[in-house]
Amino acid sequence: MKRAILAPEHDEFRSMVRDFIAKEVAPHRADWDEAGRPPREFFLRLGELGILGLQAPEEFGGGGETSFVYPSIVFEEVARAGVSFGSYTVHSCVILPYLLEYASEEQKKRWLPDFVAGRLMTAIAMTEPGTGSDLAGIATRAERTPDGHYLVNGAKTFITGGVTADLVLTVCRTSPYDPDNRRSGLSIIGIPTDSDGFTVGRTLHKLGLHQQDTAELSYQDVRVPVQNLLGAEGEAFGYLAHNLPQERLSIALNSVAHAEAAIGHAIAYTRDRKVFGQPVSAFQNTKFVLAECSAEVQAARIYADRCLELLDHGELSVPDAARAKLYCTEVAGRVIDKCLQLHGGYGYITEYPIARLYADSRVTRIYGGTSEVMKTIIARDLGL
Known part of the structure; x- marks a missing residue:
């Protein structure tokens, strides 16, 4: 289309x-x-x-x-x-x-x-051990010093680009935790990775995305000038929410692209692979599976493109971005799985791109907010 x-x-x-x-x-x-x-x-x-x-x-x-x-x-x-x-x-x-x-x-x-x-590569550090999607539970703290610095202490995990980065936008608590307003008191501070006390811990070995480094980070009395505070102190939660639509749409768009690629791989493979004297693509099951996949991905593409238009006009809402992420990542999961199945045993071999797609795409239903979190956002938008 x-x-x-x-x-x-x-x-x-x-x-x-x-x-x-x-x-x-x-x-x-x-x-x-x-x-x-x-x-x-x-x-x-x-x-x-x-x-x-x-x-x-x-x-x-x-x-x-x-x-x-x-x-x-x-x-x-x-x-x-x-x-x-x-x-x-x-x-x-x-x-x-x-x-x-x-x-x-x-x-x-x-x-x-x-x-x-490309001389200054960046990462953003939100997730902490034990907090997951609950950003309001962030415990990494930054305390002002009399000489105009923040003293940062804490730990982060699952940080994409944490090994590569020269500057890490770190979400930390700049005022005490308030149980009555869990979203208050969070700030974003740009921390150079060559700062004393900043340490890149383990590089985490993942199921997929093997060319995208993911790391644990540690902050021990890291001194950062107050001039590295991004925006206003205590307003980070609002900033994070404001930028979530583009982040989640990015994941949705990537997912649709992965699903489209999977269909292309499956078509090429089933045309070349012969079983019982004929190409796998000649069997009715193959045709029907790929037809189903094509219809689902076309629908996802149209929806993602419409959300892209809304984003460009500044009109993409948090609930609609959540819908895009939920739908497109779930479609990609189903489609890539079906396309891998059409490869038979070769689909399980990492030499084949479909196997790498399968591993790489699984995390899209987790990062940027899990599918369950997306459903919660959508349900709230429905007044439930």
Whole structure:
């Protein structure tokens, strides 16, 4: 189905990304899998191509684009090729909105030029051991000192890009916990990873996403200038909620792209693979399974594209972003599983892209808020 959101300039951008992946990413997939992340030179290259700062203002070296369609094209091409851009999505699609919305002019001048060039890679640290999706339960604390610093103590886990990052936007408690208002007292502080007392702990070994480093972080009396406070003190929970629609839509868009790629892999495999003297694609079951998958993914694509339009107009609500994430990730889970089944035993071999897609996509129903959390948000929007 023709997509109404795409224009000729998007096709040109897609061609550039596709060529870049074929020449500079795909040949290194196995090496980056083994290393657990792309080399730093890769992010510098993304910076040169303008991919890291598509939505950053031109005055800071960015592309000045207001539409999220361009990042969504990156998702599609990465999925189609079966490769990874490491922590690109978190850096450019999750963290950049925080900097654009809440950073002071001084912070933007200090951070954004290196951010868009790939010289300053970032991560955001919210999740803590034992808190999971309950951000109001964050215990990492930051106490002001008389000499104009914060003293940060605590621990974070499941931090995407935590090993690669030079700057970690850390959500911490800057005022005592209030049981009557659990969401109050949280702030976001930019902490350079070369700060004394900041430690990258274990690199966590995951089921999938092997080219995206995920780490535990430790803060022991980390001194950070108060000038690194992002926005106003105590307002972090509102900031996090404000930026959740784009983060969750990013996950939804990635999921649709993965599902589309899975169908492509299944079609190619079943056409080539012969059983009982004929291609697997010739069997009615294969045709019906892929027809079902195509219908589900088309519906998910249309819904995701509509949410993308709403995001570009500043109209995507938290409940609708939750619906997009829930629906698209669940569709992707079903479709990728069916496409893997059509591969038979080879679908379980990591040499085949469908096996990697299966492993990589499973976490989409967990991070950014679990499917159960999405259902809770949607139910609340229904007045339940």
